[in-house]
Amino acid sequence: MSNILLKLRNLKVIFPANQGIVRAVEGIDIDIAKGECVALVGESGCGKSVTSLAIMRLLNTPPALIDVKEINLDGEDISKYSETKMQTVRGKQISMIFQDAMTALNPVMTVGKQIDEVYLKHNNISKQEARKQTIEALRLVGIPEPESRAKAFPHQLSGGLRQRVLIAMAFACMPKLIIADEPTTALDVTIQAQVLNVLSQMQRSHNVSLLLITHDLSVVAHTADLVYVMYAGKIVEKARVEDLFKKPHHPYTEGLLGSIPRLSDSKKHFIQIPDSVPHPMFKPSGCYFHPRCKYVTDKCKELMPPLVKIDKDREIRCFYPLNVDKEGKL
């Protein structure tokens, strides 16, 4: 049981607006085991970034309204922590890698100094000692000449190097959990491959848990162990990565997998999901996916299917799951 590092229970986030209420996240549960990489996949506007910010307790309230039963990090419920106490958790126990390294780093501070800050804040050490550790951290993520790069400003580094600096910063105090919010979306393909490699190597070698937030299923295929698929604020499918890619049960997952062009296929047309994601203020009745689903029935239009646990690490929110075998078993 103690294998679970993060236990998130019934997280709800809403944003009241003038025209109505935006229900960004509607009651999701996430479990992250120690040393595991868990991916949260979904399109823009499905609430995945809000979830990560809520776990870090970085959402501004107001405007956001958060209701959560439990955010249990290694036996401690951090949802009740005060802001001062939370500051000792951030960076030390949970840290975050943001999408756009240029805006996440301070442009008027050298990157070395920014990483020093993490050490100075959490470990009671001298500045010289902190700098020594910073250089070691930069070396670990594969930055060439870390001594001179530590004195560089963010704008003097390339996109890939900046992202590595962020990774170094996140791993600085060897936290238990790292949340990476679209860590490679802003990068070129060849650099993306480098950065992902560094990230998963660091994660495996230091036995840290990683929550990877992305919209790109191909990134998931290469790094994650367990996948949560999110649609319009709800988890629609949870599965181990191999199972998900081999046998998607939810029509949305199937559509997502199909719409990604693969090198191995040769057909001219792409499989597409019709329409687009519903506006978070005007979600449809019943199952949120029904207007885009090709297997839709009348039942789907009226009732929201429950998230059913069908196996260990396998949950699905659909009345008529796909890829069932002959006996009707999943």
Place this chain on the structure above:
Amino acid sequence: MSDNLPIVKIENLSVNFPAKGGLPFAKKKYIQAVTDVSLEIHKGETFGIVGESGCGKSTLANAMIGMVRPSLGKVTFKDKDLFSLKRIEFKEVRRDMQMIFQDPFSSLNPRFSVYQIISEPMYIRGGFTKKEMENRVLELLKLVGLDEKDLYRYPSDFSGGQKQRIGIARAISLNPDLLICDEPVSALDVSVHAQILNLLIDLQEKLNLTYVFISHNLAVVKNVCDRILVMYLGKVMESGSTKTIYKNPLHPYTNALLSAILDLDIKREKTILKGDIPSPIDPPKGCRFWQRCPYAMRGCKDIEAPLIEVEPNHFVACHKISGFTEEQIAQELDRVLVHHV
């Protein structure tokens, strides 16, 4: 699908931009965005330009439609030299080439209604009555899969995919021959990618368009393009038909690009390149790729690899592939050095 009429012909095109900054009397530096590119695009085909950001693919496309003046070289569109035309003639020719932009959020005027956006090219061209324009806009909306009642709504009312559809409708409103798609899907959601790409494929069949398709996603390019050009730091590394390049990628950079694509086929051998793209202000003297090339030899650093036809219609610029041995390059190097002294 393609008959052999070149619609666009580019000969030895180079584009340099003056670099910002530098000391007042220092020698002016230039960003070499595109260097010595020649190509032909045939009618009815889809021509892909592939490369990482900063490799000059957008600059090449901009030069192709006359939006950027090249430093050297010639662009011919339908047998007319684009940069020797008079202004009025140029405007005439430009009607037949249109562009779809990457970011639909910033390429549509937020204060124009859909009708105004799509009819603007017709308005500028002139010679249409109001009724004709309205009918044409409705026809275009139907063609790109939008609804009649969207006519007087504003861009902010639409999702990313729908905005891109409006951009496409605007681009095809004057029946162009050549359509340049500059990363048409990379700003959109994954589930919408397929919709837009399918739309582009259908339109090509219906309207007999020629596409120049710019992308960094090789998996998309594979399914859409007939021929592709792989660029790195402003130079052509490899070009040929999509089939041959994907079956038999020869240049180390093409190989690296192909293996860097993350796709869903989990188990695959991967070569991951070291380092970053060098700055185009002072590109490497020899082969532009040598610093990151896993097979770099002694001469690669100093001698540029020429673009050689290794099999029919498959061109590669690499010393290793074109069959030079290390000794031959070294000899060549000595010759060049002696020459200089």
